[in-house]
Amino acid sequence: MQWRKTGSLVKQNEADAGAVAPTPAGSRASAPPATAAAPRASAPRRAAAQHPTISDVAHAAGVSKGLVSLTLNDRPGVAQQTRDRINAAAEQLGWRPNPGARGLTMRRAYSLGFVLRRDPITFEVDPFFAAFVAGVEQVLSARGQVLVISMVHDQEAEIGTYRRLHTDNRVDGFLITDLLGHDPRIDLVSELGSAAVTLGRPSTPSPFPAITRDYDRGIRDLVGHLVSLGHHRIAHVAGDGRMQHAHGRMERYVQVARDLGIEPLIEPSDFSPEAGAKATRRLLDRPEPPTAIVYANDPMAVAGIAVAHERGLQLPADLSIAGMDGADLGRYVYPTLTTLDNDPLGWGRAAATTLLALIDDGSAPDLTLPPAALIRRNSTAAPRTIRSTRTTSTTSNKET
């Protein structure tokens, strides 16, 4: 009960315990207001603790609250001396603006929204997101803002959530990840009149700034690394083809493979470990299985490692494996996973900063993060001697 000390109950009444309950949500609320009793006992009008308001500051500094507001928002038109006095008073009282009240007039929520759609049974979340959220948080907390996260499991709920967060003025903008090819969320958010930032560049015209990272160089380094180890048959297990970044990574892989003179081999998947495992089985079942597999993200690569073990393969001698979207995860599997560093913390910071700029200034430029760098670990090595002598077939080794 201790926690009841403050909060909305303070002014309600002092006696009485439960019973009051202003009836929650969509309830029937039969409970009579219960007031009418004896309210004006000797209850001190305001029960201490309560955080200071702008009026308290105004009173302490001997000015009107309007002036306090002007001062604390660094608006011109206040004498320096007065300004100092007000700032001192605010400081001394430990005043902080109430975002709710401020948001009421400013039509702002001072918070950002992050809606994640996930499979209802799995709900597994890519390791990318934890660090991403931490990065966002770093920027937001420095500005007194907050992150609202929603995890939903179907598109209907997703759309409803975007709508609700916006119309209830819960957020000022959205962080859009897992961008789809033609992503309906962009039109949705734009139609709502809210702001957003996308992780990756949408294929359709978008009014929102995009944060991107050059993966070209990283993929080039990665595939090049494998080729230089002596691999020719390097497969790529792609991410969910409906997602923009899955597509991008695949295209870059194809391009790089061609450039390096090897035949691209794509196995579709969807970023989930489950599908990654299946894709791996399909690859290993081929008459001429690849000697190296590059996965579009780390969780699939980890699942791939498990499949390889299951088949009794020696890693990395029998099969080299590499991930992307470098997560710490890859440091604790055996063998440790070669991957592309993705600095999710940096993504988070960049996305939050850009989105806030858009909200505050009305516009913000696209942002390109430093290229993803190759992290070599132990899951990649030279292929075990020569597996089959007569390679040829479909694969055309233009160079070597």
Added chain:
Amino acid sequence: MQWRKTGSLVKQNEADAGAVAPTPAGSRASAPPATAAAPRASAPRRAAAQHPTISDVAHAAGVSKGLVSLTLNDRPGVAQQTRDRINAAAEQLGWRPNPGARGLTMRRAYSLGFVLRRDPITFEVDPFFAAFVAGVEQVLSARGQVLVISMVHDQEAEIGTYRRLHTDNRVDGFLITDLLGHDPRIDLVSELGSAAVTLGRPSTPSPFPAITRDYDRGIRDLVGHLVSLGHHRIAHVAGDGRMQHAHGRMERYVQVARDLGIEPLIEPSDFSPEAGAKATRRLLDRPEPPTAIVYANDPMAVAGIAVAHERGLQLPADLSIAGMDGADLGRYVYPTLTTLDNDPLGWGRAAATTLLALIDDGSAPDLTLPPAALIRRNSTAAPRTIRSTRTTSTTSNKET
């Protein structure tokens, strides 16, 4: 730019694009408000779309807004006929209460807070949390509420975040996970006068309801399962000893081991894959290594599997491995991981429901979830024949 249609910019100015930029971050804000220009062109005072307010509803129904408020909160004192008219009007206009405005008078945020403290470099998040958050979300969205998540990396930031979320009236209560032995957050939140619910029962007196799950039966089943397979040397890699649930699981393991007549063997760890891997190495380096290892959570078990592979052990023949806190993760490693089901979605729903009850009603009872159930997969099997003939030494096989 399309999104500029509404929002705070409407009244700012129409011309101009960038340039204004009121200086980001911790700025001095010298930029003049930039107004003064030609504001009063022909801009329609209110740019359509804007969501209906309670006044709109009142006007449409031909009553005062006070009456609308009473009606929509199911308060008595409104004629049924009027009530119907108001409800119809609200429905027709698609009115939804603005939580910010409502919270201003009600001193509520209509949101819950979830603060996670994580290692600054790893920021890996236990797979438990994704589903947990989804569960919380299900309850909240049905009530028009919202979840604020904050990810911090040290205790100072953590305390600051709790304070800030509360004093800024950002949340009405907190979900406290990863409970420590003597957890300072309980006193902190209680001192702030906020509400909370704990996942697990704190060892110190707590004014907040606790959600718990019986692990005793699950651990009994799990260890019993291993014993019935023929294991005698079953080690337990414990979680972070400062955390309440790590302690509980360890104690139960010890109890169960004793009951089953085997000697408990505890290897300390901290729930992280890294430490789990190290603990596994220490265990395998023992003169008489265990034939089975039970980990306090799945991520450590996965790391343990990697270590075993690294040492060339055949799993599960050479070593049986089991996790706890059943995550989907365990289905995609090789061998698939035996674990205890933990239904994180259920935890989330229970925690949110209880916390909201506490906030609304002023009190809420503790809640015990159904016991964790054993999920048998392929990482546990009978030990490979008899490893060493002359067992003896420290280990005393009271029975066999």
Added chain:
DNA sequence: GAGGCTACTTAAACCGGTTTAGTGTGCCGG
């Protein structure tokens, strides 16, 4: 000494809700 600036400051309205004091109105009893 009135008029006109400029520089500060205040008072009041407003954001979108909730709560409460007070106003009608209708009906009953005396």
Added chain:
DNA sequence: CCGGCACACTAAACCGGTTTAAGTAGCCTC
């Protein structure tokens, strides 16, 4: 015919901020 009492409803204050029209002072000018 009037007082009293429910009942239904309105008006206004309030929550904690921001914004702006209207003052007030001080100073300069002519």
